[in-house]
Amino acid sequence: MNEPITLAARATSQEERLQFLVRASRELALLKRDELARKARDLLLRASGFSELSLWVLDPRSEVLYPWTLCNTPVLGRRPRLSVGQGVAGQACAEEIPAFYPTLSEAQYIPEEWGGRQRSMIQGVLTLPLRRAGEPLGVVVLTKLDSTRPPEEDLSFLRELSIQLAIAVGNSRIYAEATREKVQNHLLLELGTKISVSLDTGQLLEQILDLVFQVVRYDAAGIYLVDKKTQWINQQAIRGYDPNREDAVRLKVGRGLIGWVAKTGRSVIVPDVLRDERYVNARAQTRSEMVAPLRVGSEVIGAFNLESDEPDAYEPEDLELLMTFASQAAVAIERTRLHAEVLETRRLEEELSIGQRIQRTFLPERDPKVANFDIAGANYSSGLVGGDYYDYVRITEGHLGIVVADVSGKGIPAALIMAAFRASLIAEVRNNYAIRTVFSKVNKLLWESVEVERFVTAIYGVLDINARRFTYVNAGHNPGLLYRAATDSFESLDSTGPLLGTLENATFKEKQAEIGRGDILALYTDGITESMNDVQELFGDDRLKDVIRSRKERSAAEIVRGVRETVGAFSGGEPDDDLTLVAVKGV
Known part of the structure; x- marks a missing residue:
């Protein structure tokens, strides 16, 4: 294991600070998210006169900042969130320069950024943007117990330490992305194998719901088909709904989010279902929803729906995954509808589509x-x-x-x-x-x-x-x-x-x-x-x-x-x- 940092107090001399930076570089290297968040908090607070740290990391796809650590506390999940330019962390990410604020103005104060703490209790705020190879990665926000500006040499030392943290955050994100991609591709391969050897559509759809849960969490889910004659949307496999309310998830094409997707052929993410007039309440706990169409060629035959009890639970990359699994669900259903020759042709077309999608990603x-x-x-x-x-x-x-x-x-x-x-x-x-x-x-x-x-x-x-x-x-x-x-x-x-x-x-x-x-x-x-x-x-x-x-x-x-x-x-x-x-x- 790496040698732990043993400085009992703040690093003060130039030699001590150099030694601290070297040790920090070693201790931060190759850590996963949670370990890195804890280690960064300990190192930066130990090396400074600050008492509290928040680490905000930028999602490059959505341009939104998420906290790994908020007010010294590790954060699980993806909330709260800040847009670039919002709050002191968002402002630092947008301006890309360190800044010190003795106190916060009303315009700078976002309650969620401080765990709900009142503005009058916040003072001595230092923001350190994190960048690597010219790309923004996030922001470190430090606060003191007083509003006195630290000496310039202390600020310079913290900026040097933030450079080491930026390298570690970049490596952690690359490792997480590579691991996520590997898991996703493995699941697609597993699903492709299952589809190729089974004609039991019900069992396959249940397996699809199991596999989706490994990469996109949900509290309720369903795979639905459109009856061409009646235009009713019928459930094929569902999870998380009250079995006494089966009528609540039986819809006409065009009604509800599922019916809207079946009618338009367009996928949708709804961060807050209570604010969307298309939503039909089938679960009292649901707060956000994501739906992708099931397609066979250009024809929409149904929809794949995921629901979460958390608001704003789904991101665009989650929808991309759902659409991939939706195409697999469509293949499984189509196998029961077509003759053997047509069935094999469609399966090969879907296999080619998935393979090309995988190939394009790398x-x-x-x-x-x-x-x-x-x-x-x-x-x-x-x-x-x-x-x-x-x-x-x-x-x-x-x-x-x-x-x-x-x-x-x-x-x-x-x-x-x-x-x-x-x-x-x-x-x-x-x-x-x-x-x-x-x-x-x-x-x-x-x-x-x-x-x-x-x-x-x-x-x-x-x-x-x-x-x-x-x-x-x-x-x-x-x-x-x-x-x-x-x-x-x-x-x-x-x-x-x-x-x-x-x-x-x-x-x-x-x-x-x-x-x-x-x-x-x-x-x-x-x-x-x-x-x-x-x-x-x-x-x-x-x-x-x-x-x-x-x-x-x-x-x-x-x-x-x-x-x-x-x-x-x-x-x-x-x-x-x-x-x-x-x-x-x-x-």
């Missing part, structure tokens, strides 16, 4: 902008759900992780294995600086969790932006190609270890390559070099080198696009396999 939205390099990447889908993957991992301000990988096989299993690979890679990158150690741990996880015939090939490296150096490990993947402008020649970044998931105790070696001005590094999957023309001739490494060389004066994005166009012209149409390429050009 491809980067944009290429990184960094000094000294022009970087571009792309994945061109063959129309099937493949196992290709590329990504960029921000490690530090001066270091960027780049990965290109490929899973054996296609379909949902390949997409989910790649999702597991991505989640474990990101988590281990945050825990280990040694690339070979990262790959050893990822390999062990895959060896324990994937089938014998499944494996992953990958090349992952860390680009030192200032030193222009790429340190990498190649686990049985296609050799990276490094074009040298000075000699008009290519070097090969060959394999430095076995395929991932094939050997329990596999080891990997690290290698380095310098990337000077005009040099071009190309990382790719075998869909490029193994593309065939009409006479069964492979595109091959030499043609790929020719494309890169002929476009050496162009941007990385133009090089990537040129490879796609050349491969397409060579193969005479859409490729049989996904094409993935990342180009890194020294500038």
Whole structure:
């Protein structure tokens, strides 16, 4: 375990403060939310003359601040909440500069921000915005027992300590997101397997309600179908309702939130059902509700409903999950309506949709902008759900992780294995600086969790932006190609270890390559070099080198696009396999 901080009082000398910062960095590293909130409270209060701390963390999707700690007390759930610009924490997040307030004005005072405490009891407030890599993460709010402004050197020390806390909060959120994503993908795989082997619709719908509860909490839930002839909405599986009030959950299309969704085909989140005129009271305890349509193609056949006893319980990401499970519920119901041939076609279409949705979640939205390099990447889908993957991992301000990988096989299993690979890679990158150690741990996880015939090939490296150096490990993947402008020649970044998931105790070696001005590094999957023309001739490494060389004066994005166009012209149409390429050009 990390060495505990032993300073009995505030750190006062420059040497003591430096030691405190080093120890704080160690103790805050790699903690989960609750542990991190408690440790941050203890450290900041111990290091200062302040008596109370609140830690507000920004949700990047909704631009809303949630407390991890409120007035020294850990907070469970997602309430209260502040919008950016609201209260002293919201104001600090918006202005992005520390501030000290001897007392609060009426305009600054939000009762929920202080656990209901009166404004007259609040004094000596310091706000410290938390940022990492230019992105806002949240705000620390400290209060004193008096209104005296602390010495500037004390404020400077607290700002340095808040930088360490920002790093820890960022790591904690990344780990939580990766873990949540891994659990979600596992549940989707489990559900897809259940649907593929069972025709018992009732049992499947009950299992869907069980699985949804693992990722989105509810107090009542129901899956409903529309009777096309009568336009009544009939329950298929429900939880949490009074069995003596079955009539309360039987509605006509267009009536109630469920009927509105069935009629319009639009999903909805209602933070307060008592304020929504569409709501029909089927449970006295319900305060918020979320409904997604059940679709078969373009036709709405029903609705999937979740209710909570807490107001404002659901977020947009919860609705995305519900819609995914709703599509699975629709598949389960449709299986009982269609003949075997049509049924199998629809199941494959839903499988493809889920696999593509999973695959899209782990491809980067944009290429990184960094000094000294022009970087571009792309994945061109063959129309099937493949196992290709590329990504960029921000490690530090001066270091960027780049990965290109490929899973054996296609379909949902390949997409989910790649999702597991991505989640474990990101988590281990945050825990280990040694690339070979990262790959050893990822390999062990895959060896324990994937089938014998499944494996992953990958090349992952860390680009030192200032030193222009790429340190990498190649686990049985296609050799990276490094074009040298000075000699008009290519070097090969060959394999430095076995395929991932094939050997329990596999080891990997690290290698380095310098990337000077005009040099071009190309990382790719075998869909490029193994593309065939009409006479069964492979595109091959030499043609790929020719494309890169002929476009050496162009941007990385133009090089990537040129490879796609050349491969397409060579193969005479859409490729049989996904094409993935990342180009890194020294500038």
